[in-house]
Amino acid sequence: MSAAWHGAEQPPGTAQGAEGREGVPADAAKRPPVALPRQRQDPCPPTDAAPAAPAASFTLLVVGDDPSGAFTAPYFQEPGSPRIRVLRARNLTAAARLLGDEVHCVLLDLPDVLGSLHQVLRLAPAAAVLVLTDGPDEAAAAEAVRLGAQEHLAREEVDAGTVTRAVRYAIERKRADLAQRQLSETRLLAQENRRLERGLLPTPLLEGASGLRFAARYRPGRSRALLGGDFYDTVRTPDGTVHAMIGDVCGHGPDAAALGVELRIAWRALTFAGLGGEELLRTLQDVLVHERADEEVFATLCVVDIAPDSRSAELHLAGHPAPMLAVPGRPPALLPYDEGGPALGLLPDVSWTRVPVRLEPGWCLMLYTDGLIEGRIGQGTQRLGQDGMVAIAARHLADGLAGEELLDAVLTEVRELNEGELTDDVAVVLLERRA
Structure with missing residues (x-):
């Protein structure tokens, strides 16, 4: 040798x-x-x-x-x-x-x-x-x-x-x-991931929606990520209807983020194709069932369709927290959620009830994921909850805040009560038509 x-x-x-x-x-x-x-x-x-x-x-x-x-x-x-x-x-x-x-x-x-x-x-x-x-x-x-x-x-x-x-x-x-x-190599990979994820975040299509203001905030729970399992989108169809949705795929990581992007893109395509209501939710459930990596994966969804005259809307909830509606002269309140159906992917044969919503002049509608309301209050085990979130939003609305300033103020106070960053993904969408 x-x-x-x-x-x-x-x-x-x-x-x-x-x-x-x-x-x-x-x-x-x-x-x-x-x-x-x-x-x-x-x-x-x-x-x-x-x-x-x-x-x-x-x-x-x-x-x-x-x-x-x-x-x-x-x-x-x-x-x-x-x-x-x-x-x-x-x-x-x-x-x-x-x-x-x-x-x-x-x-x-x-x-x-x-x-x-x-x-x-x-x-x-x-x-x-x-x-x-x-x-x-x-x-x-x-x-x-x-x-x-x-x-x-x-x-x-x-x-x-x-x-x-x-x-x-x-x-x-x-x-x-x-x-x-x-x-x-890590820096280059991170830059490529950021560019990819930034491209996957939605660009609202609201051209022609005169007087309607849109704002959104998105923060994934994963460290150094730009995209999480939460997803949202807003579009205006040729008939003048404004469609908004927000959802949350269970779990964390790139698999949940990828599935969230697939559901958002499918929702936009189906909405422009003319689908709505239960038919849209059933089709999205089929997409989820075929694309999910595990049978236990599900997604919650909130869909709001605002009439062209902005005086009424239709709400569909699939296991998702109800949006908050604020109108001048009355304190903000949650929309009805008792008739909402289960999350997508849980039951094969299910129906979702349409909930009519009256919109008065000067309305403000806020859609959010559960990451916003599951933060803690101080060092104890008490959660902020929907009532706590509504109370925070009410104070800032009374101070005259609107749009992105309102969302920033709400998120800042929620993080301060949590005494640190929220661990879950957070997405918030705000639609306003001020009097």
């Missing part, structure tokens, strides 16, 4: 020799000394000194014939520095059999060092690479570093201290390079 491992752990029968080095075989006195240029010997520790903690060890794979015999020793070590164990391979074919996670650094001592460097980087992308040069060949050394090597080492400089430092520095540089590359 063309490769041999000279850096194995101490076998049984080793002892500390007269020079004080650990790991020397018991019959070392009978063997000729190893020819190693300027290899430093460890001093004999005082007999009354406490045993020093073992230093970290690295494994160096030397690829080449090593004509000078500079790497015939089983290891290199400087006092107080990591111990460098040495593996030997005559060529890249033998090196490929030894390369693995236990090899921290590869030293190339081959005639075509630049050509072999490409193969080593491909075979061991996580290992640091040193190149051994004859004399001050700075051009070849610089080219090797440019191609991916961490450092070069001159043959006449090989001794215990130089090898130990070179290997140690090369490994640290490689770790820094890998960390920087991983950080860059």
Whole structure:
């Protein structure tokens, strides 16, 4: 076999020799000394000194014939520095059999060092690479570093201290390079995800809805995400009807977010196709059943269809919290929810009741997901609930807030009562037609 491992752990029968080095075989006195240029010997520790903690060890794979015999020793070590164990391979074919996670650094001592460097980087992308040069060949050394090597080492400089430092520095540089590359890849992936998720957020289609004001706020519960399982949309069809919806897919993570996007896009397409009421909800339930990854996944939904004259609306609830309606002269209140049906995906044969809603001049309608009302009040177990949310909105409406300012004020107060960010996805949609 063309490769041999000279850096194995101490076998049984080793002892500390007269020079004080650990790991020397018991019959070392009978063997000729190893020819190693300027290899430093460890001093004999005082007999009354406490045993020093073992230093970290690295494994160096030397690829080449090593004509000078500079790497015939089983290891290199400087006092107080990591111990460098040495593996030997005559060529890249033998090196490929030894390369693995236990090899921290590869030293190339081959005639075509630049050509072999490409193969080593491909075979061991996580290992640091040193190149051994004859004399001050700075051009070849610089080219090797440019191609991916961490450092070069001159043959006449090989001794215990130089090898130990070179290997140690090369490994640290490689770790820094890998960390920087991983950080860059993570940033690029995050940017791509943000662009993708931003493109999946809805753009309301309300052209021609004169006097109607729209505002929305969306915050996913997942850290560093832009999209959660909550979804919403608002469109105006050619007959002048304004359709608004908000929903919530159970669960968290990318699967819930993807299903929410599919339901939102399906709702918009079906609405423009003329479907509404129960027929629309049944079709959306079919979409959910076919697209969900698990039979236990369901989604709540609230759909509001506002008449072209903005004086009336129709409400359908599928397991979703009822919207809040505010009109001048009266405190805000929740719309009727007793006749609402179950969430989508729970029952195969189900019906959803249409609830008529009267809209008086100056109305304000707020749709929301349960993430807004499930926040805690202080350190206890009490939840904010729908009544608490309505009370908060009433105070800010009395102060004259509207649109995005109203939503920002409500969300800020809810987070303050929760004493921190809300853990669930939150979506809020506001439609207003002020007198």
